[in-house]
Amino acid sequence: MKKISLSNLDAFFAEIAKNQKLYLPVEQEDKTSRYEEWEAGAKVSLLGNTVRSAKDFFFPQTENMVDFKVEGKNIEIVESRSEVEDFVVFGVRGCDVRSFGILDKVFLSDPVDTYYKNRREHGTIVSLACNRPTESCFCQTFGVDASEPEGDVVCFMGDEELFLDAKTEKGEKLVAAIAGVLADADANAADPVKAQIKEVLAKLPLKDLTTDKFDGKDLMETFNDPKWAELSQSCLACGTCTFVCPTCQCYDIRDYDTGHGVKRFRCWDSCMYSDFTLMAHGNNRNSQLERFRQRFMHKLIYFPQNNNGEYGCVGCGRCLARCPISMNIVKVMKALGGKENE
Amino acid sequence: MQGVMKERAVALLSDGTVNRVLGWKTGEFDYDITPAVFQSKEELEADFVYDDFCVNNLSKYLIKESRKEGKILVFLKPCDTYSFNQLVLENRIWKDNVYVIGIPCEGKVDVNKIRESGLDGIVKVTPATDSYEVETLYETKTFAKEEITAERCLNCKSKKHVVYDELIGEDGDVLETNRFDQVAELEAMSSEERFAFWRKELSKCIRCNACRNVCPACSCEKCVFDNPNSGVAQKAAADSFEENMFHIIRAFHVAGRCTDCGECSRVCPQNIPLHLLNRKFIKDINELYGDFQAGADSTTPGPLTAYTQDDVEPSIVHERGGAQ
Numbered sequence: 001m002k003k004i005s006l007s008n009l010d011a012f013f014a015e016i017a018k019n020q021k022l023y024l025p026v027e028q029e030d031k032t033s034r035y036e037e038w039e040a041g042a043k044v045s046l047l048g049n050t051v052r053s054a055k056d057f058f059f060p061q062t063e064n065m066v067d068f069k070v071e072g073k074n075i076e077i078v079e080s081r082s083e084v085e086d087f088v089v090f091g092v093r094g095c096d097v098r099s100f101g102i103l104d105k106v107f108l109s110d111p112v113d114t115y116y117k118n119r120r121e122h123g124t125i126v127s128l129a130c131n132r133p134t135e136s137c138f139c140q141t142f143g144v145d146a147s148e149p150e151g152d153v154v155c156f157m158g159d160e161e162l163f164l165d166a167k168t169e170k171g172e173k174l175v176a177a178i179a180g181v182l183a184d185a186d187a188n189a190a191d192p193v194k195a196q197i198k199e200v201l202a203k204l205p206l207k208d209l210t211t212d213k214f215d216g217k218d219l220m221e222t223f224n225d226p227k228w229a230e231l232s233q234s235c236l237a238c239g240t241c242t243f244v245c246p247t248c249q250c251y252d253i254r255d256y257d258t259g260h261g262v263k264r265f266r267c268w269d270s271c272m273y274s275d276f277t278l279m280a281h282g283n284n285r286n287s288q289l290e291r292f293r294q295r296f297m298h299k300l301i302y303f304p305q306n307n308n309g310e311y312g313c314v315g316c317g318r319c320l321a322r323c324p325i326s327m328n329i330v331k332v333m334k335a336l337g338g339k340e341n342e
Numbered sequence: 343m344q345g346v347m348k349e350r351a352v353a354l355l356s357d358g359t360v361n362r363v364l365g366w367k368t369g370e371f372d373y374d375i376t377p378a379v380f381q382s383k384e385e386l387e388a389d390f391v392y393d394d395f396c397v398n399n400l401s402k403y404l405i406k407e408s409r410k411e412g413k414i415l416v417f418l419k420p421c422d423t424y425s426f427n428q429l430v431l432e433n434r435i436w437k438d439n440v441y442v443i444g445i446p447c448e449g450k451v452d453v454n455k456i457r458e459s460g461l462d463g464i465v466k467v468t469p470a471t472d473s474y475e476v477e478t479l480y481e482t483k484t485f486a487k488e489e490i491t492a493e494r495c496l497n498c499k500s501k502k503h504v505v506y507d508e509l510i511g512e513d514g515d516v517l518e519t520n521r522f523d524q525v526a527e528l529e530a531m532s533s534e535e536r537f538a539f540w541r542k543e544l545s546k547c548i549r550c551n552a553c554r555n556v557c558p559a560c561s562c563e564k565c566v567f568d569n570p571n572s573g574v575a576q577k578a579a580a581d582s583f584e585e586n587m588f589h590i591i592r593a594f595h596v597a598g599r600c601t602d603c604g605e606c607s608r609v610c611p612q613n614i615p616l617h618l619l620n621r622k623f624i625k626d627i628n629e630l631y632g633d634f635q636a637g638a639d640s641t642t643p644g645p646l647t648a649y650t651q652d653d654v655e656p657s658i659v660h661e662r663g664g665a666q
Contacts, residue, residue: 030454030458031457031460032457047462048462051611052548061549061578062578132463133479134464134479135371135462135463135464135465135478200479204479205370230378233378233379234376234378234379234403236556236609237555238550238551238552238554238556239550239551239552240550240609240611242550243548243549243550244550244611265578267577267578268577268578270577273551274564274568275568275575275577320370320374324398324552324556325376325377325398326369326373326374327376330370331370331376334370
């Protein structure tokens with residue numbers, strides 16, 4: 001375990017940023033935070049989570065895949081993917097680190113998504129235990145420990161010091177590279193911080209939410225539950241939940257006609273949209289009820305069935321905070337979840 | 343208030359005047375209220391709520407609901423009644439299938455303002471006469487009412503219900519507001535500054551479409567941006583200017599029909615002050631065509647859709663210096 005004084009964080013960030021790009025949560029005028037590239041004097045947000053998730057680093061909202069240059073009857077294929085250099089993301093919360101594992105299952109399983117893989121290989125994740133979980137947090141439901149997140153390097157913020165624990169080879173490498181600004185700390189130096197966080201976690205209002213009902217055994221019963229109608233009735237069909245979600249991974253690939261060629265790009269898609277998975281014969285989910293149901297069935301039933309029981313939600317609570325009508329996965333789980341969740 | 347509303351809803355359901363009630367439903371916390379259709383006394387008793395967190399403008403739901411069988415009861419706050427009228431004018435709401443009860447509104451709480459003050463982990467918000475006690479996982483703090491009242495409510499344009507079948511409480515008046523102050527500030531900027539302001543704000547857009555989907559003036563069956571055959575459908579922006587285009591085109595499309603309900607800015611997950619675009623149009627319409635409030639009634643065509651010989655000429659753009 002290493003440590004650095006909180007008053008010296010700027011030197012710490014500067015040291016990391018010497019060798020590669022460093023991204024971290026920066027406080028905005030409206031007191032929310034978002035990931036930005038670090039620069040000296042940046043107001044780094046060390047409490048709370050970002051409005052948008054960290055998935056952009058590996059799965060950006062839009063990216064170029066390939067270009068086609070058309071001349072007469074010739075089509076030339078032009079590589080258009082952007083070069084990826086090594087980068088570090090600091091301040092990632094336990095929920096968001098877990099989301100990378102979920103995205104890995106989608107993008108790194110065969111056939112491997114090389115765009116995603118490339119970014120993943122170049123990124124080093126420095127996570128930060130949550131000193132200030134909020135009321136909408138329910139990561140515990142999905143087995144995430146906010147007091148001890150995963151990550152290449154895991155950080156714990158004490159009253160005066162930031163403690164760092166390298167967990168992977170990448171992490172060791174990063175810590176070694178910035179050793180100059182770090183001091184040694186006892187192996188258990190962060191224990192009081194962890195204990196403090198655990199105390200808050202035990203008080204969270206959603207701590208008892210369970211996934212018991214979603215073991216996949218009664219798929220059709222859940223699918224046909226009459227409660228979907230009520231749950232989805234005021235859904236606006238916007239994509240806010242899917243776009244702030246760290247695990248929503250659906251995308252569309254489109255061709256953009258430049259007039260003298262084609263740019264093929266990929267962009268996030270949302271199962272809430274009426275043209276999601278639109279096919280030649282039309283759409284296979286014509287009502288908002290069906291589209292709404294798809295999102296939650298995917299996270300709670302289909303995804304775990306295909307991934308050894310791992311759910312497609314990490315309990316970050318962003319959909320709770322941002323849905324314009326305050327409908328979200330917690331309400332869905334409670335409504336469908338029977339007695340355990342009441 | 344909630345009690346009286348619930349009583350009326352139950353009465354109108356049981357005497358057969360209506361067969362459904364559109365209102366608000368309690369959530370997990372004090373603030374996460376969801377619009378909901380209630381079909382029975384039991385449902386109303388269990389979950390119906392009306393308090394300072396019932397922020398949603400319910401008018402737009404009536405496009406769909408008023409086309410269903412039977413009459414639906416809806417509770418509308420003063421500002422929501424303007425949207426209702428506008429949608430009736432545009433033949434989007436079938437008025438005969440709706441029973442409107444006007445309800446008073448003293449301004450709604452913006453829960454993000456509590457968060458902006460540095461508080462997090464909100465577990466309870468208890469209203470008192472002119473204040474709210476906010477209990478969080480970490481502390482308890484009292485806020486004066488105006489401190490956490492939504493910006494749009496601090497600039498409330500009207501406490502008057504412009505349409506209703508019955509009213510609960512006393513009707514209010516159209517108010518003098520400062521709602522155009524911020525627009526005037528933007529107008530006072532140089533065009534470069536203003537361009538930079540909007541580029542910065544609109545670059546935050548994630549194209550979730552929440553502003554469009556919540557907007558009562560955005561009532562097209564199929565939005566051009568969702569139509570793959572339109573040639574301009576965009577799930578993603580090809581470049582950063584497209585985000586700007588989406589919002590500017592949307593603002594143009596709702597110009598003269600936007601009632602300034604403020605839902606666009608409320609729902610934006612990125613806190614973009616979208617209502618300022620619409621307010622600029624409203625201010626211009628007021629200045630160029632005379633004061634006009636969309637939705638003030640359900641019969642007067644807006645100045646942009648009605649021709650008069652006194653209408654301003656296109657050259658006004660040049661005269662005002664807007665073409666530079």
